[in-house]
Amino acid sequence: MNREIEASGIDHSGRWRMLALVAAAELLGMSLWFAATAVAAQLRQTWDLSVAAAGWLTTAVQLGFVAGTAGAAILNLADLVPARAYFAASALLAAAANATVIVCPGMREALVFRFLTGFFLAGVYPPGMKMIATWFRSYRGLAIGTVVGAISLGKATPYLVHAISTAGIAPVLGTASVGATLGALLVAAGYRDGPYPFPRRPFSWKLVATVVRHRETRLATSGYLGHMWELYAMWTWLPVFLGASFAARASAGHATPSERTLDWLSFGAIAIGSLGCVWGGWAAQKSGYARVVTWAMAASGGCSLAIGLVYGASAWILVPLAWCWGFFVVADSAQFSAMVTEVAPPHAVGTALTLQTSMGFLLTMLTIQLVPAIAAATGWRWAFAVLALGPAAGIAAIRRLSVPSRAP
Secondary structure (H helix, E strand, O other): OOOOEOOOOOEOOOHHHHHHHHHHHHHHHHHHOOHHHHOHHHHHHHHOOOHHHHOHHHHHHHHHHHHHHHHHHHHOHHHHOOHHHHHHHHHHHHHHHHHHHHHOOOHHHHHHHHHHHHHHHOOOHHHHHHHHHOOOOOOHHHHHHHHHHHHHHHHHHHHHHHHHHOOOHHHHHHHHHHHHHHHHHHHHHHOOOOOOOOOOOOOOHHHHHHHHHOHHHHHHHHHHHHHHHHHHHHHHHHHHHHHHHHHHHHHOOOOOOOHHHHHHHHHHHHHOHHHHHHHHHHHHHHHOHHHHHHHHHHHHHHHHHHHHHHOOOOHHHHHHHHHHHHHHHOOOHHHHHHHHHHHOOHHHHHHHHHHHHHHHHHHHHHHHHHHHHHHHHHOOOOOOHHHHHHHHHHHHHHOOOOOOOOOO
């Protein structure tokens, strides 16, 4: 039997199969993230919500995720609970919380269970990247990029379900919960840790000051914050922007895509980020983390400015730009985490990653609420322009950072 043995003598047989397994489980599990957002228009009608109020369906998940990651880090759950059990239990609990939204009588109750969905997804998203990293030392950037690509594709799947059948609230939310349950069973039945286990690196408030004072970690985290300023606001509101743009074109007497086609286009704009993540991992192997994140932020920031110029234009002009934005807006995501593991003090890597993630997702709550506020005041044409500030600040931070010229 052929076996993958590196010069070090470590057995890597099965690592590509394990990558496929973890990526599939992440895709299924992360379909919960935007499940309610994909049917936000229907929930708005059911509960008589404004556009801005519907944004809290995503913001609550962000807040729950922050609470979940911080709590898991402080309690050291990733070290105390085996990865397979931790992932599977978290995915099952997140699936149950998401499914409960179906029977919620109103927005207030739904927000509680959206918060819990995000809280439990903290045991699915970061652990999945750590799990696959135990199998890869070489090609780690590519492997993590593939997993993040699967996460991006998973977040787009509720729009796909809605597009295929013009499904209502219960089918979309229910399909996501069934998918997450299958992801849990997949990991429970087939996952095992690889030959590169991580040393115990618990979160410690005492190390926060160390991380904040460390210049390289601070700059890498600043770059990540610039990336997050843009990412989730774009993912949350691009479908609404596309719908508003098509409506503006229809008011001028032009033919526009149907609601079902809009769902397909929205799915594509988010799903194409999975290819961007794989590209980011591959490019980091060739050109290094700093160049890749700079290229991606420059492209995505440019798209956030340019898309307002084609508001109300033909779908043949608007959609390619939207999909280009979707490709680059997340292409650098995994590489920021990998960059922090390279530059942070070795004894503070766990704290650095936790701080980076918590700050980034907290920041997303601001821009998720900011974009519809701008749209309400000025219209959707220029609502995304403010997002370009994030990539600009991120690029400025990364240009001052010295990191290895090649990803390991």
